[in-house]
Amino acid sequence: MLPENSLKWGRSDNIIRELSAYGAARKAEISAENVFDFSIGNPSVPAPDCVKQAILEAMEQDTADLHAYTPAPGLMSLRRAIADDLCERGADVSPELVYVTCGASAGLAVSMRALLLPGEQVITFAPFFPEYSVFAEAAGGQLIALPPDEKLQPDVQALKAALNPLTKAIIINSPNNPSGVIISPEKLSELCDILRAAEAEFGHTIYLVSDEPYRELVYGGEEIPCPLCYYDNSILCYSFSKSLSLPGERIGYLAVNGGMADKADVFAALCGAARSCGYINAPSLIQRVVEKCLTATADISVYKENRRLLYEGLCACGFDCVYPDGAFYLFLKCPEPDARAFSQRAKKHELLLVPSDDFGLPGYVRVAYCVSPEMIKRALPAFNKLAEEYGL
Amino acid sequence: MLPENSLKWGRSDNIIRELSAYGAARKAEISAENVFDFSIGNPSVPAPDCVKQAILEAMEQDTADLHAYTPAPGLMSLRRAIADDLCERGADVSPELVYVTCGASAGLAVSMRALLLPGEQVITFAPFFPEYSVFAEAAGGQLIALPPDEKLQPDVQALKAALNPLTKAIIINSPNNPSGVIISPEKLSELCDILRAAEAEFGHTIYLVSDEPYRELVYGGEEIPCPLCYYDNSILCYSFSKSLSLPGERIGYLAVNGGMADKADVFAALCGAARSCGYINAPSLIQRVVEKCLTATADISVYKENRRLLYEGLCACGFDCVYPDGAFYLFLKCPEPDARAFSQRAKKHELLLVPSDDFGLPGYVRVAYCVSPEMIKRALPAFNKLAEEYGL
Numbered sequence: 001m002l003p004e005n006s007l008k009w010g011r012s013d014n015i016i017r018e019l020s021a022y023g024a025a026r027k028a029e030i031s032a033e034n035v036f037d038f039s040i041g042n043p044s045v046p047a048p049d050c051v052k053q054a055i056l057e058a059m060e061q062d063t064a065d066l067h068a069y070t071p072a073p074g075l076m077s078l079r080r081a082i083a084d085d086l087c088e089r090g091a092d093v094s095p096e097l098v099y100v101t102c103g104a105s106a107g108l109a110v111s112m113r114a115l116l117l118p119g120e121q122v123i124t125f126a127p128f129f130p131e132y133s134v135f136a137e138a139a140g141g142q143l144i145a146l147p148p149d150e151k152l153q154p155d156v157q158a159l160k161a162a163l164n165p166l167t168k169a170i171i172i173n174s175p176n177n178p179s180g181v182i183i184s185p186e187k188l189s190e191l192c193d194i195l196r197a198a199e200a201e202f203g204h205t206i207y208l209v210s211d212e213p214y215r216e217l218v219y220g221g222e223e224i225p226c227p228l229c230y231y232d233n234s235i236l237c238y239s240f241s242k243s244l245s246l247p248g249e250r251i252g253y254l255a256v257n258g259g260m261a262d263k264a265d266v267f268a269a270l271c272g273a274a275r276s277c278g279y280i281n282a283p284s285l286i287q288r289v290v291e292k293c294l295t296a297t298a299d300i301s302v303y304k305e306n307r308r309l310l311y312e313g314l315c316a317c318g319f320d321c322v323y324p325d326g327a328f329y330l331f332l333k334c335p336e337p338d339a340r341a342f343s344q345r346a347k348k349h350e351l352l353l354v355p356s357d358d359f360g361l362p363g364y365v366r367v368a369y370c371v372s373p374e375m376i377k378r379a380l381p382a383f384n385k386l387a388e389e390y391g392l
Numbered sequence: 393m394l395p396e397n398s399l400k401w402g403r404s405d406n407i408i409r410e411l412s413a414y415g416a417a418r419k420a421e422i423s424a425e426n427v428f429d430f431s432i433g434n435p436s437v438p439a440p441d442c443v444k445q446a447i448l449e450a451m452e453q454d455t456a457d458l459h460a461y462t463p464a465p466g467l468m469s470l471r472r473a474i475a476d477d478l479c480e481r482g483a484d485v486s487p488e489l490v491y492v493t494c495g496a497s498a499g500l501a502v503s504m505r506a507l508l509l510p511g512e513q514v515i516t517f518a519p520f521f522p523e524y525s526v527f528a529e530a531a532g533g534q535l536i537a538l539p540p541d542e543k544l545q546p547d548v549q550a551l552k553a554a555l556n557p558l559t560k561a562i563i564i565n566s567p568n569n570p571s572g573v574i575i576s577p578e579k580l581s582e583l584c585d586i587l588r589a590a591e592a593e594f595g596h597t598i599y600l601v602s603d604e605p606y607r608e609l610v611y612g613g614e615e616i617p618c619p620l621c622y623y624d625n626s627i628l629c630y631s632f633s634k635s636l637s638l639p640g641e642r643i644g645y646l647a648v649n650g651g652m653a654d655k656a657d658v659f660a661a662l663c664g665a666a667r668s669c670g671y672i673n674a675p676s677l678i679q680r681v682v683e684k685c686l687t688a689t690a691d692i693s694v695y696k697e698n699r700r701l702l703y704e705g706l707c708a709c710g711f712d713c714v715y716p717d718g719a720f721y722l723f724l725k726c727p728e729p730d731a732r733a734f735s736q737r738a739k740k741h742e743l744l745l746v747p748s749d750d751f752g753l754p755g756y757v758r759v760a761y762c763v764s765p766e767m768i769k770r771a772l773p774a775f776n777k778l779a780e781e782y783g784l
Contacts, residue, residue, distance in 0.1 A: 001596070002654075002661045003531075006506050010664025042460050051459075052451055055677075059444055067443075067638045068434050102494060102642070102671070109670025114398050131667075138668035139395075204393070246459045248676025250494070262394075269394045272402025275523075276530035277669040278501025279494070283678065284640025285447075 009134055016040060019343075019352045026350065036379035038367045039352040041177065041328065043245035045298040045370070051244060054292040058285055066288070070281040072271060074100025074253070078291040082253055085294055086236070091228035092258035093236075099270050100282045102250040104213045104239035106274075108171070109135045111209050111235060111254065113273035114266065116141035120168040122209075125154040126360035127178050127331070129211070132171055141168070145360040152181045152322055152331070156190045163198040169207040170195065174224065175214040178359050178366035179331040180324025182218065185225040192231040205233050205262065213239035213252070214327035216297045219304040222325050232259035235266070240290050242328075245298040249286045303328045306369040306376055313380040314367075318392030328370040331356070334363055335390040345389065349382040401526055408432060411735075411744045418742065428771035430759045431744040433569065433720065435637035437690040437762070443636060446684040450677055458680070462673040464663060466492025466645070470683040474645055477686055478628070483620035484650035485628075491662050492674045494642040496605045496631035498666075500563070501527045503601050503627060503646065505665035506658065508533035512560040514601075517546040518752035519570050519723070521603070524563055533560070537752040544573045544714055544723070548582045555590040561599040562587065566616065567606040570751050570758035571723040572716025574610065577617040584623040597625050597654065605631035605644070606719035608689045611696040614717050624651035627658070632682050634720075637690040641678045695720045698761040698768055705772040706759075710784030720762040723748070726755055727782040737781065741774040 019039035027035045058066055073079065079098040086093040101107040108131070116122065118140035124132055126145045136143040146162055149155040154172065172191075174183040183191075195206050210227040215238065218224060227234050239252035254270055256263050281287075310330055314321050322331040332353070334342040339355035343365055346353045356364035369376065411431040419427045450458055465471060471490040478485040493499040500523070508514065510532035516524055518537045528535040538554055541547040546564065564583070566575040575583075587598050602619040607630065610616060619626050631644035646662055648655050673679075702722055706713050714723040724745070726734040731747035735757055738745045745757035761768065 001509060002507065002657055003505065003509055003665075006661040006664040006668065007657065008664060009667045010506075010660035010662065012664075040461075046454070047459055055447065055451060059447060062438070067439055067640050069432075069639045105672050106670035109668065113395065114402075115394065117393060117395055131670075134668050135670065247461045248459050248673060250672060250675055265394055265399065268402035269398040270402065272398040272400060272404075273395075275401045276398065276501065276526050278498035278523075278527065280497050280642060281640060283642055283675040285677075286675065 005137065015358055016354055019354060023352050030350070033378065035350050035352070036375060036382055037352045038369065038371065039354055041368050041370060042247060043242055043298060043370050044372060045245055045300065045302050047245040048293065048296045048298050050293040050296045051246065051289055054289040055285070058288050067284055070284050070287060072274065072279070072281055073098065074282055075287050075291070078287050081291050081294050082255065086228065086255055089226045091226050091255070093228065093255045094258055097256040097258060097263060097267055099254045099267070099274070100287060101252050101254055101274070102279060102282050103241060103252045104211060104237050105131060106250070106279060107237040107252055107254045108132065108209070108211060109138065110270055110273045110277060110279070111237060112136050112139035112141060113276065114269035115169050115207050117168070119166065121164070121166045122169040122171060123159065123162055123167060124171040127176065127356055127364070128171070128360050129173060129177055130358045147361065152179050153187050154183060154191055156187065156194055159191065160194050163194070165202045167198065167206055169209055171209045171211055172227065173211045175217060175326025177214065177327055178329045178354070178356060179322050180327045180329050181322065182222055182224060182325040185223060188225050188227060188230050195231060208234040209237055210234060211237045213242050216243040217300055217303060217328060218326040219300070219307060220325065224326070228255070228257045232257055232261070234260070243297045244290065244293055246286070249283060251282050251286045251290055302373070303370060306371065306373055309373060309376045310367065310369050313376065314383060317380070317384045317387040319383070319387060328368060330367040330369055331364050332367055334365060335392060337363060339363055339365055346386055349386050351379060351382050351386060397529065407750055408746055411746060415744050422742070425770065427742050427744070428767060428774055429744045430761065430763065431746055433760050433762060434639060435634055435690060435762050436764060437637055437692065437694050439637040440685065440688045440690050442685040442688045443638065443681055446681040447677070450680050459676055462676050462679060464666065464673055465490065466674055467679050467683070470679050473683050473686050474647065478620065478647055481618045483618050483647070485620065485647045486650055489648040489650060489655060489659055491646045491659070491666070492679060493644045493646055493666070494671060494674050495633060495644045496603060496629050497523060498642070498671060499629040499644055499646045500524065500601070500603060501530065502662055502665045502669060502671070503629060504528050504531035504533060505668065506661035507561050507599050509560070511558065513556070513558045514561040514563060515551065515554055515559060516563040519568065519748055519756070520563070520752050521565060521569055522750045539753065544571045545579050546575060546583055548579065548586055551583065552586050555586070557594045559590065559598055561601055563601045563603055564619065565603045567609060567718025569606065569719055570721045570746070570748060571714055572719045572721050573714065574614050574616060574717040577615060580617050580619060580622050587623060600626040601629060602626060603629045605634050608635040609692055609695060609720060610718040611692070611699060612717065616718070620647070620649045624649055624653070626652070635689045636682065636685055638678070641675060643674050643678045643682055694765070695762060698763065698765055701765060701768045702759065702761050705768065706775060709772070709776045709779040711775070711779060720760060722759040722761055723756050724759055726757060727784060729755060731755055731757055738778055741778050743771060743774050743778065
């Protein structure tokens, strides 16, 4: 007998990986330019030059030191640089409260284990990254997903109704995967007021975990409010995967708000949870690289142009789309209620679109536009035919 | 209220890190050459040239691909190369049964979560790597540590007596951290016979997890038997940290024996456990590097010479030492029963030695000889003075 959960998580279909594997096979069959793979959130833009430069410079160093263990929470110089960067954004974070992680997923998995007692709940808003529920369950807790409001913003009234004595944390994600929606400063402020009221009512801390790997991916000068400036009991979970186009290198961080009353305990619990998962330190060479490239980004103008091409193209086909303020995903409302059926039908036109069911909000498909602009142009006639099938 | 275990693991003293931090501070005080830091298992020999070459070659490639997500269990080309290497060592492993991990700690933490049901036990032999108990507890299980025999080999009679219906797995570690002892083929064979008998008696599988990051670190042509050739229900847990001097880069693998009856289930459970801990893939650049350097090693002749210098030097001082067949640790029997007190006394001579209590076998100190030969030579007079204090 093996643990049921581990088996379930190991076996469960991952629709994104399935579509992407299907896409790879289909490309081999009918050639790559005839398959329109919008399934996966793998940055299409290369890492900025500073990444390559930093790696080459590191190669000039004494390599025994370069590849050695670092302290578990990361190199102090990197932690200091991250804290400085967050302070410049208005947050109150000291280097001692920064933990460099193997990406945002590691940060989230560790956070859930550091915060949740068995049976406690973490609330999030649909649509949401499906791994949230895996991480909450693995920590012995439970994920409660609330439907968003009509603009796909967090529904604060639904939050108010859902908060209860078992609520230990909430996770927000802005810009959002899969919708591209950004939580406005007003909405965030309202949400934090509600959390503070609930803390007072239930007599315990409710932690706000802000999952923000897409923070840098905004295209119209929108302000991404820093949740640490709005709520003391907050933890920021960041990844360099998207901003620096380094998803495979697994590097990000957790930052605990300096204003949090039990910040030392929370940081200790994060350290312990990371240790218990077998994390020793984030990859050492890449720690040095991101320290040198902390505020750099890949050329995100490509995504901005893709967004325009795709949004205008899909609207012209007659599709109803959520205009994405950030990230590199477009959320398309399916012209039939069953998103899986729509995704299947799209496949016949070689369009690979992820049905939204696993994101907790049925009826949409996620169109990842971290692809070449040429593919979008080639795909639009196929989208058009698909629209015609639905009489759009 | 935060989870007790996460707090405990985050707060608990780590004697190795404490000593090493003390060493760093002391070096600043009295200058580096006057401190004899034998506390930490960080390879002193640089990574072999092929590592640098592989990184530089990778930099010539298309970097979008280079830093992209890989499949969760690793690049298929790397998994294939690892399986081929294991097959050459006589094991039966297919690429589909190889999971590339973020080092051996990740592999062990994931294995425990993949194998143990709540309350089940995993047996190991003292002295052992202290994280084993963290990983077992984090999986809801319990670590049972058995004392070794007089040669510090696994005591198979003690194993026989300890096996019970709750035993789900055993962990072996050869060459051993902290003792340097290698499990002989005869001992391994005996041990596996006992496990098979217990499987038959209790009617369930007992998994053998072989933790072997020091496999390549042997100095006298000793044969390190491959446990996969001895026992069908076995999982190999490897790390490139020591062989390639890459401990900070976090890369290793799990390999499930092709002869295991429920290998597909076990592999699925490993995938699920890794997913639940937030592991996405092992660092992508380094995956490509180890693929090119799979059978290379750092220049381990330095450790061999260190072993000679240290062993002969300590014996000449009158200390009773376990002759280390492998790894880069020497286990010294303390001339007083309390290893912590002995370690404290050694500190007065600027000798940083790890007391063995946390390794589950009191009365010894671990002397890590992954240091410069010059430091060993400089340290011997201090060891001599220490010996004199004990009247040796």
